[in-house]
Amino acid sequence: MTTPLRAAAERRRPSITRMDVWALLVPFLADGAVMTATIGFPLAAIRLDATPQQLGIVGAASPLAFVAACLTLGHLSDGWGRRGVGVAGTLALILALGAAYHAGSVTTLAVAAALVGVAGGIFWPAVEGGIADAYGHGPLGRGLFLFNIGWTGGMSLGAWAGGQLADLSPSLPFAAGAGVTLVMLPLVAAWPASTPDGKDEHPPAAAPVPLPVVDRFLLFARIANCGTYFGVACLRTLFPKLGTELGFSGSEIGLLVALLSFTQTLAFYPLIRSRRWQYRLGPLLATELVMALALVGIARASAPLAFMALLAVLGAGSGLTYLASLFYSLNRPTDRGKMGALHEAFLGGGSMLGPLLGGTLAQHTNLRAPYLLCAVVMVVAALIQVALRPKR
Numbered sequence: 001m002t003t004p005l006r007a008a009a010e011r012r013r014p015s016i017t018r019m020d021v022w023a024l025l026v027p028f029l030a031d032g033a034v035m036t037a038t039i040g041f042p043l044a045a046i047r048l049d050a051t052p053q054q055l056g057i058v059g060a061a062s063p064l065a066f067v068a069a070c071l072t073l074g075h076l077s078d079g080w081g082r083r084g085v086g087v088a089g090t091l092a093l094i095l096a097l098g099a100a101y102h103a104g105s106v107t108t109l110a111v112a113a114a115l116v117g118v119a120g121g122i123f124w125p126a127v128e129g130g131i132a133d134a135y136g137h138g139p140l141g142r143g144l145f146l147f148n149i150g151w152t153g154g155m156s157l158g159a160w161a162g163g164q165l166a167d168l169s170p171s172l173p174f175a176a177g178a179g180v181t182l183v184m185l186p187l188v189a190a191w192p193a194s195t196p197d198g199k200d201e202h203p204p205a206a207a208p209v210p211l212p213v214v215d216r217f218l219l220f221a222r223i224a225n226c227g228t229y230f231g232v233a234c235l236r237t238l239f240p241k242l243g244t245e246l247g248f249s250g251s252e253i254g255l256l257v258a259l260l261s262f263t264q265t266l267a268f269y270p271l272i273r274s275r276r277w278q279y280r281l282g283p284l285l286a287t288e289l290v291m292a293l294a295l296v297g298i299a300r301a302s303a304p305l306a307f308m309a310l311l312a313v314l315g316a317g318s319g320l321t322y323l324a325s326l327f328y329s330l331n332r333p334t335d336r337g338k339m340g341a342l343h344e345a346f347l348g349g350g351s352m353l354g355p356l357l358g359g360t361l362a363q364h365t366n367l368r369a370p371y372l373l374c375a376v377v378m379v380v381a382a383l384i385q386v387a388l389r390p391k392r
Helices: 004-012 018-047 052-073 076-080 082-101 106-135 140-168 172-189 211-245 250-273 282-300 304-330 336-364 369-388
Strands: none
Touching: 018 052, 018 082, 018 106, 018 140, 018 172, 018 211, 018 250, 052 106, 052 211, 052 336, 076 082, 076 106, 076 336, 082 106, 082 172, 106 140, 106 304, 106 336, 140 172, 140 250, 140 304, 211 250, 211 282, 211 304, 211 336, 211 369, 250 304, 282 304, 282 369, 304 336, 336 369
């Protein structure tokens, strides 16, 4: 028998909408495809006899192009519409992965990686802006939760699949990534109706914190997230070389790298249900210091179980810095595509510098030195935030 309390609870329970499915599935497929290929890039470069410095260049090519595309093209969906720009980014990704599949030199591989970055700089700001359009201020947490579960879940599965496929052939991760992107294309073309210019949507509820305060914490979160992805991208690009030297197989390397995204996914659930981290600097600073310690541990570890534990810590910490940056970027009524693009640009800047500087350092010292550099970057990021903190 349905009681009044149960009936009221059922009325309050949010139903699953078409946009919910879209917000989960499209990021899952997109980052699943990209991460499958991302694992393939360094392993394919290693088979082409790439040096650590060349590995760093290949790893930096995609985020460098990604940042440039975000800054120059990321705002397009605010005026041209989310669907059309999203389809253009999807087609560009298919072409980029096709170029990677046919790459026969490290230079060609780096160019293909750069094309992947351009595609992402077109695609992701449109997706993030569209999700913010659909969910607005009120249920924005729900939209971000679905989006974050989608892309991190796709990265986890993509990293594992990329490692497995690379053991069979260095070009298979690129073919698989292109195939997944082709499957995603009709979903992007069937984008649920949104209002990119904000004219047809209901006025959003007043933000709980004034925009100048939101922007201050957005700066803190961007600094933290840039430092985080300096380390994360360095690991994803250079760890395959260290793992190969330690005798790990491609599938083992893929599984370890997948832990970064898997634990980031797990971290999103408690974070999205809590507001205690919002508009507070302390949680960001504590997370950065714990991640710095984990990076020092990675620089000294050799056993697979030790790497698993330390990478899990790093992945969980990146969940907070990423979510904070994205939340403060989109929790506003206008310019969501532009703000999403800037969020991605800061992330991409760290992702570019990490492999580039880390690869150069490894070339002239050893394969473990980059992780100490990443730890220093995390500490410096925390100190910058403390210096920028207002007295009141």
